[in-house]
Amino acid sequence: MEVDSLDEVGVKKVQRDPLVKLEGISKRYERGSVSFVALDGVSLQIGRGEYVTMTGPSGSGKSTLMNLIGCLDVPSSGRLYTDGQDVACLDERALAKIRNEIIGFVLQQFNLLTPLTAPKNVQLPLIYACVPLDEKMERSVALLERVALGDHLEHKPMEMPGGQQQRVAIARALASNPPLILADEPTGNLDSKSAVEVLSLFEELHGSGRTIVVITHDNEVAARAERVIRIHDGKVVS
Numbered sequence: 001m002e003v004d005s006l007d008e009v010g011v012k013k014v015q016r017d018p019l020v021k022l023e024g025i026s027k028r029y030e031r032g033s034v035s036f037v038a039l040d041g042v043s044l045q046i047g048r049g050e051y052v053t054m055t056g057p058s059g060s061g062k063s064t065l066m067n068l069i070g071c072l073d074v075p076s077s078g079r080l081y082t083d084g085q086d087v088a089c090l091d092e093r094a095l096a097k098i099r100n101e102i103i104g105f106v107l108q109q110f111n112l113l114t115p116l117t118a119p120k121n122v123q124l125p126l127i128y129a130c131v132p133l134d135e136k137m138e139r140s141v142a143l144l145e146r147v148a149l150g151d152h153l154e155h156k157p158m159e160m161p162g163g164q165q166q167r168v169a170i171a172r173a174l175a176s177n178p179p180l181i182l183a184d185e186p187t188g189n190l191d192s193k194s195a196v197e198v199l200s201l202f203e204e205l206h207g208s209g210r211t212i213v214v215i216t217h218d219n220e221v222a223a224r225a226e227r228v229i230r231i232h233d234g235k236v237v238s
Contacts (some may be wrong), residue, residue, distance in 0.1 A: 021045045024042075027068065043078075055215075060231045060233065
């Protein structure tokens with residue numbers, strides 16, 4: 001649901017229902033006798049259909065924040081809600097269900113299985129969802145066509161340049177039709193032309209209603225989003 005409101009200077013803005021909500025999130029790691037705080041009291045919301053980037057220097061806590069939003073880790077304190085569900089109350093099976101159905105991951109290293117063709121890589125999330133074989137093939141081909149790789153159905157990752165591999169990874173992230181795409185440095189291993197193509201694809205997905213969250217250290221990548229969240233020393237600073 002979207003609600004119109006006026007900001008402090010009278011400009012209309014849109015408030016979206018939160019897909020992800022963090023309340024006072026902290027994450028502490030214990031390494032022997034040493035305690036390290038990666039996140040310190042972070043509170044923020046990401047609305048449905050929003051395009052957000054999170055940026056900050058190395059060690060700022062942005063990767064830890066990505067792992068928490070992606071339900072790959074749990075906070076030491078605070079509350080984290082994903083699609084209205086309190087993550088702290090979920091067992092590993094329920095967390096895996098969120099990771100497979102609510103979140104599509106796009107990573108810097110692509111994480112494709114090299115022995116498999118592009119469609120087989122795209123189909124991987126559908127295996128856990130017990131989707132019938134014919135539907136898996138039909139959906140994977142349609143998604144590869146959507147990312148302009150319909151003529152690469154017989155190709156394996158090592159037969160494709162980095163930009164095409166990342167587009168296969170994006171197609172895979174879309175396989176379960178998740179409302180949220182969570183991307184960690186998605187242009188980090190790409191040349192400038194391929195990076196622009198991938199970012200344009202994110203913008204297209206956002207335009208169709210998808211929620212996009214990109215973790216990046218690149219200010220040019222960050223600036224393409226609707227909202228930029230800057231993190232430093234485990235805190236949101238702007």
